[in-house]
């Protein structure tokens with residue numbers, strides 16, 4: 001089925017540097033896709049390809065079902081052509097201004113010499129002035145800034161400028177809005193508010209969007225799906241719950257949230273790691289258990305933990321970091337490995353405290369064999 005945005009086998013290199021490699025991606029109508037990955041993995045190149053600011057070396061891009069770059073569906077050979085002859089193909093290219101794509105890029109900030117109204121009108125070329133005025137009013141209402149049409153960008157706060165940039169992108173009713181780190185210049189408290197407002201506006205208008213971010217929380221809270229990119233490919237594409245709770249690889253597990261990795265072994269009780277038995281049914285030997293800090297429980301040793309080595313390990317608090325609402329404890333296990341544990345604000349074990357570390361009951365950690373996670377079912381025993 002055709003989505004609002006479809007990429008098929010798209011590749012782009014800069015000289016010898018592959019930036020995007022044979023990438024397939026489909027974004028559904030009204031969906032918000034968050035793209036995340038380490039610096040240089042190809043996120044911006046992907047957006048620039050969709051925007052038409054770069055040409056793909058290979059592959060096809062469609063916006064709203066229309067081929068905007070690459071090779072249109074192959075024109076079949078004429079009946080007279082010799083058997084085995086390569087199909088005739090036709091390169092297609094739609095320039096950026098003709099694509100139904102709205103941009104909220106940092107480098108496409110508002111024009112400083114144009115009023116807010118004229119900034120928004122900029123994308124409405126060819127539309128009658130009365131219609132332009134109506135649309136400017138409409139999108140300014142949408143971003144809750146109906147009174148700023150005559151102001152200049154420098155007369156707006158950072159958050160207001162960001163909302164105007166969104167209004168400008170939405171004005172021509174694009175099929176897809178592309179956002180490259182749109183909130184990164186805002187301070188943290190403002191960022192959360194502008195982000196929420198932006199998502200509300202995208203939802204209210206049913207707009208399809210691709211958002212590039214460095215921020216895990218942003219990806220998890222904003223994306224209907226998240227694409228985790230690495231070296232020019234999407235290593236995992238899934239819902240926030242899938243990428244966080246069922247990462248497909250060591251890379252995704254450590255990139256989306258914090259993770260520690262503990263070796264495991266299978267004994268007569270089942271699969272166990274240093275933090276005790278793992279509620280996973282598997283016959284995989286030599287797996288590593290992916291342990292997230294929110295899954296690790298710390299308690300002071302007492303009669304109930306005596307002889308409970310199947311359920312955890314005696315550890316020593318090695319490091320304590322205050323994060324406001326939560327406190328991150330790093331504990332040293334008997335093996336010399338460390339694991340991290342989030343504790344609520346009210347619990348702060350000083351460095352050197354002996355604690356009993358275990359996996360919270362009911363948690364079903366992921367298992368890694370080599371670099372990939374293995375699928376498994378929770379142990380029902």
Ligand SMILES: Nc1ncnc2c1ncn2[C@@H]1O[C@H](COP(=O)(O)OP(=O)(O)OP(=O)(O)O)[C@@H](O)[C@H]1O
Nearest residue numbers: 014017018019037038039040041042043044045046
């Ligand atoms: N114009 C260019 N010329 C040469 N190489 C480039 C160019 N643009 C990007 N690259 C290279 O392509 C690769 C992907 O870059 P890209 O900007 O897409 O990554 P990114 O994931 O957006 O990184 P960041 O998060 O740091 O913005 C990198 O190796 C980068 O150095």
